[in-house]
């Protein structure tokens with residue numbers, strides 16, 4: 001169950017970063033690790049592929065230092081989903097009281 005929750009957070013991270021600049025798998029694995037999400041390529045790549053299939057990301061191959069890398073950027077639908085997720089996350093945090101100094105969420 002916890003995994004299900006975090007999968008949503010992970011997708012929001014991916015969309016967020018793919019909105020700012022083109023991202024690739026290894027970059028995202030390291031970025032997510034910095035937030036405490038330990039993902040293997042075997043877990044991350046299917047998530048990227050699925051987001052692309054669903055129309056939230058688009059990808060292109062680029063050759064960087066002799067290696068072929070697939071770069072992902074958010075589509076307009078992806079940006080829209082991110083805005084919606086942001087709105088919902090804010091609402092959730094408000095309800096949990098995480099933004100209120102009178103209550104600490106541990």
Ligand SMILES: [Zn+2]
Pocket residue numbers: 013014016017031032035
């Ligand atoms: Zn992030």
